[in-house]
Amino acid sequence: MRDVEQDHDEETPYECFACGKVITAESHPENCQDCGGEMRNRLTPLE
Numbered sequence: 001m002r003d004v005e006q007d008h009d010e011e012t013p014y015e016c017f018a019c020g021k022v023i024t025a026e027s028h029p030e031n032c033q034d035c036g037g038e039m040r041n042r043l044t045p046l047e
């Protein structure tokens, strides 16, 4: 089994930990465009 991974040509929603802003991008953004906070993949459930 491979880890869950999105196709690179498919846009994935990412949510900012700090401000909750959601953006879609083809690759994982390093930081929020608004506040510079850490982004997480919304399709990945939090434990």
Ligand SMILES: [Zn+2]
Binding pocket: 016, 017, 018, 019, 020, 021, 032, 033, 034, 035, 036, 037
């Ligand atoms: Zn933010």
